[in-house]
Amino acid sequence: MDMFEKLKILTDAAKYDASCSSSGTDRGAGGSVGSAAACGICHSWSADGRCISLLKVLYTNYCEFDCAFCINRKSNDVKRTAFTPRELADLTIDFYKRNYIEGLFLSSGVIKNADYTMELIIEAIRILRYEYGFNGYIHSKVIPGTSPELVEAIGLLADRVSVNIEMPSAESLARVAPDKSKAKILTPMRAIQSRKEQATQELALYRHAPKFAPAGQSTQMIVGASEESDLHILRLTQGLYDKYKLKRVYFSAYIPVNNDRNLPALDTKPPLLREHRLYQADWLLRFTNSVQRNCWMMNIQCSMNFSTPNATGH
Ligand code: SF4
Numbered sequence: 001m002d003m004f005e006k007l008k009i010l011t012d013a014a015k016y017d018a019s020c021s022s023s024g025t026d027r028g029a030g031g032s033v034g035s036a037a038a039c040g041i042c043h044s045w046s047a048d049g050r051c052i053s054l055l056k057v058l059y060t061n062y063c064e065f066d067c068a069f070c071i072n073r074k075s076n077d078v079k080r081t082a083f084t085p086r087e088l089a090d091l092t093i094d095f096y097k098r099n100y101i102e103g104l105f106l107s108s109g110v111i112k113n114a115d116y117t118m119e120l121i122i123e124a125i126r127i128l129r130y131e132y133g134f135n136g137y138i139h140s141k142v143i144p145g146t147s148p149e150l151v152e153a154i155g156l157l158a159d160r161v162s163v164n165i166e167m168p169s170a171e172s173l174a175r176v177a178p179d180k181s182k183a184k185i186l187t188p189m190r191a192i193q194s195r196k197e198q199a200t201q202e203l204a205l206y207r208h209a210p211k212f213a214p215a216g217q218s219t220q221m222i223v224g225a226s227e228e229s230d231l232h233i234l235r236l237t238q239g240l241y242d243k244y245k246l247k248r249v250y251f252s253a254y255i256p257v258n259n260d261r262n263l264p265a266l267d268t269k270p271p272l273l274r275e276h277r278l279y280q281a282d283w284l285l286r287f288t289n290s291v292q293r294n295c296w297m298m299n300i301q302c303s304m305n306f307s308t309p310n311a312t313g314h
Contacts, residue, residue: 003091006081013061013072016255017107017141017164017220042105044139052102052137055095059083059121063109065179067166068260069225072109076258082111085120089127093134103137103159104128114145114184118154125157137215142192144184151191152212160215160247163189165240168233172226175262186244192217193244216247223278224254224271225263233278234297238285251278 042056060082061072071078083091088106095101106125111117121140128134140158142151155161163185167173170182192213199212219240223233237249253270256263285293 001081003087006083006087007057007091009079009081010058010061010083011056013078013109014056014058014105014107016071016252016257017056017105044103044105044137053100054103054105054137054139055092055101056105057088057107059088059106059108059117059124060111061109062111064112065110065177067180068176068258068262069222069254071257073258083124085124085127088124089132092128093132096134096136103139105139107141108143110143114143115147115150117143118146118150122150122153122157125154129157139215142188144180144188146188148188148191151188152195155192155195155213156210158213160218161192161213162218162220163192164220165189165236165249166220166222167226168221168223168228168236169226172228176225176260189217189219189244189246196245217244218246218248218250220250220252222254223251223275224268230274230278230281231297234281234285237282238293238297241285249282251275251282 042054043051044054058072060080061078062080062082063070063072063074066073066075092101092104104125106121108117108121111120125138125140128138137160138158139160139162140154142154142161142163144163146154151161165185166177166180173180173182173185196212196216199209202209203211221233221236233251240246240249253272253275254264254268255270256266256268259266
């Protein structure tokens with residue numbers, strides 16, 4: 001398979017990940033210039049407020065896991081491919097030199113197991129950083145179940161790292177993503193948080209101490225594929241900000257791509273308005289103080305109690 005075809009498959013497969021800000025619409029007109037629908041380049045915000053373009057791609061869409069909501073799950077019959085570490089590094093640096101992108105957003109399916117896949121990703125980013133001297137922004141996913149040594153290695157190479165929490169509760173996760181577990185997700189999340197705190201202390205003492213994930217960590221949660229309420233999701237989000245010091249929690253409206261009895265039907269519309277409202281509430285969580293937060297969380301609780309129908313439907 002040539003590089004163009006690999007790129008087409010692996011950028012298309014990456015479009016469902018919402019944890020870097022990106023959007024696209026299909027205007028449907030042929031014969032004109034430009035496309036707002038094609039995948040591959042997305043946008044994110046740097047620490048100084050600039051909007052930067054990122055190559056958004058999977059390392060591979062082969063996957064050993066069988067997450068019910070994912071187009072790349074192992075039980076789906078889709079065309080599969082993978083880069084080699086050098087192919088991905090070459091592609092990124094070529095795009096950078098042509099001024100197509102300023103950074104990389106890298107996610108992946110799972111080849112063999114979490115550690116084997118992370119080693120390939122780390123090697124690709126190592127080539128970029130140390131052989132090609134690429135100093136641009138890199139956001140890398142960390143696969144649930146990754147060992148602490150590899151979490152350490154990726155945190156020293158990437159600017160931002162993220163472990164996707166996927167579902168709002170352990171029960172929903174067990175139902176739709178049986179290969180993942182709360183422990184496999186929260187353990188690397190905790191390791192990132194502790195190592196980042198250690199790096200911050202070291203930097204205060206030694207100017208040249210290595211930086212660890214300087215742009216912090218984020219996560220992504222699918223909304224509308226399970227029955228948890230908005231209040232439950234917001235409480236979980238607040239818990240993630242408090243306990244794991246996440247920079248952002250991204251919400252992704254559930255898009256039906258598979259016919260699976262554990263998920264809403266294929267003709268279900270993605271709950272985009274709900275996603276939007278959660279982002280508004282998330283803004284309040286991040287930018288208001290704890291007294292204000294408790295107050296409006298109680299308001300949500302009261303309005304939910306008030307609007308919950310009783311046995312007669314009133
Ligand atoms: S681990 Fe799950 S969500 Fe990730 S690519 Fe594999 S099937 Fe999809």
